[in-house]
Amino acid sequence: MKLVDYLPYLVAIWLLLIGLYGIVTSRNLIHAVTCLAVAQSSTYVLLLSIGYRRAATAPIFLDVPLGTRAVDPVVASLALTDVVVGSTVTALLLALAVQIHKRTRTLDPDQLRSRRD
């Protein structure tokens, strides 16, 4: 494997770490939820790069000869499922953030903590 072949994996690791860093340092719940979405996107990159094959086409075997190289369709469907899961979680979290803002007039986790007491 050449160095460039590692690049997608490095990108995936970077996205995961920067997303987690964003959540940890976040001062705003909407921002934190967005950071979670960034971390989630690391799995898309990881899954798709696992299934990638050089000089291969999309796995649609309608009008190509049998035996054509194609990328792995399994990871593509995993990534699709993951997109659905991720958007559900993000939507739910944003709804929670809206409710929190309605009740407390703040989205700052630190302020929330002091108000809770």
Next chain:
Amino acid sequence: MAVLPALPVAVPLVVAAVMVGAGPLLRRRVADTLAVATAAAVVGIGAAELAQTLGGPVVTWFGGWTPRSGIALGVAFVVDPIGAGMVTFAGVLMVAALTFSWRYFETVGTLFHALMLVMLAAVVGFSSTGDLFNMFVFFELLSVAAFALAGYKIEDPGSLQGAMNFAVTNSAGAIMLLSGIGLLYARTGALNLAQIGTTLASTASDRVVTVALVLILVGFFVKAAVVPFHFWLADAYALAPTPVCVLFAGLLSELGVYAIARIYWTVFSGTFDPRTPGFRAALIAGATVTALLGGVMCVLQRHLARMLAYATVSHVGLTLFGIALLEPEGLAGATLYAAADGLVKAGLFVMVGIVAHRLGTLDELELRGRGRQIWWAAPLFVIGALGLAGAPPLGTFVGKALIEEGAKGGRYWTAALFTVVSALTAAAVLRVTARVFAGWGAGEPITGEVPAGGGVAPASGGQVAPSAGEAANGGGEVRSDTGAGHGDEAQERELRVARTKVGPSMVAPALLLLGGAVAIGLVPGLSDRTVVAAARFADRAGYAATVLGGAAAPAHAEAPTSGRLLEAAPWTATTVALAAAGAWLALFGSRIPRALRRTGARLAGPVVRALEALHSGNLGDSVTWLTIGSATFGIVLAAVLR
């Protein structure tokens, strides 16, 4: 019947969809009845599966995609007795929770029932499936339903914040889980558990497999709330509506532990077998820390639901300990322990819900002596405390005895750990019972000096132990008489209208749950059968042969366990005695000589304050610990699996 395993997933999902669609048309009681009937049907199907799978796992390939020459193509449900037991167990808890909500909510939309049923379907699918990615999908379905249910009381900021923390931390864990699944797929080209296990066992394992193991385990550690991945739990569990707490405490954490066992035995046991001692030690260390920290935090709480939330952490640590022994006997013990303990905790949550419903607060000190009007609840609390202590005839006793048996050489350490931890959590519940129902001990918060303590329960007694979240509000400052934060206020708001009689629909679930825990301890032959089921669960090659080759499951000999129970009896007696002594100390700590008390307070005070500051309930802190925990666990495993 080939469709049997799919039914308990499909039926709740369909009913949930119908309920959402027909929501406004359904009368409240119709919706309640429909939901309870669905959960009861799941119990029935689970019991049928249990009977069917005693001879070996039942494999169902959906769409007829059976394996071709030993290669799995489709997605299979593989139901074994432990999986079927989970299905039944989930159904029982759901029946109890839905029955309790009959009267608990003044008004409730059908969305609540739908979310509960979706969660049930997800739990069933999770315990039945034999496919790793399928497991992930059910895991996420379960999580999303749980997030929504944890934040169900949208008028309560504390509850919303708990749900937020719960959702973000668990989603971060799920991301790690999925990355691990992706890496395993990259190495083996398979998603079927048996297939991955077979492929891994036949090839030399490498770094990628180790990283995948770490990521997958971290994902499940978060769900199981193993220290240090547990910081989200207290707020999410303690501030959710009681019927939801019943499910969370009994089911959610146990499910994480179940997943750890399933993944280890079917996938990784082949490749790591010669090197398990280091892996075992790492898991045991995590389980021990979880059990002890959970026990200490449990004793420090004065908010009843929070106390039970930490009892959950602590006892999940004990269950994980049974699994971490990596012995079939430990697994069998953990199975029985988790089932009985889940029922006990769920029963205790129901009792706490009754207290909140009738008395309007969950603050231990405010409740002093006020329990007399529901005096009949006291014995149920005591039974719950005995269940936490692992006393016969409750099922936790049998589970504990089997785990101690599985520990072999480390038997005394194991028994000592179980004794200390169970005594801590049982003492906390006994203390609450005595204070609330008999009016023993101090009532109002004592301001000023750092109070009494020492001994088994260092920081209870007259000490005002602020609930975890309050620590941020500045150390020893004691708030006036507002109880333990917004959780109570919201609970009060929610319940103010409905505070009438308690009614049979609230007591019956508690009796069902605690009765179930007793039944696990009393049903003859149950422990023998569980040992056989666990041996089969742990037989990776046999599992793979059944799933991929369609071979009949290999037989496993029964070994009678009845003799082993006697050895655990002295330890249990010690536990109960320690728990009673601890509760007494906590209530009447002021009678201890002043000098001794001062020393105890001086020693325990800083530790207690540090622990409370640590459990701040802050989102960022929780994810920080998740990151630190994963990195540490990764480094440890990389070292021991080298």
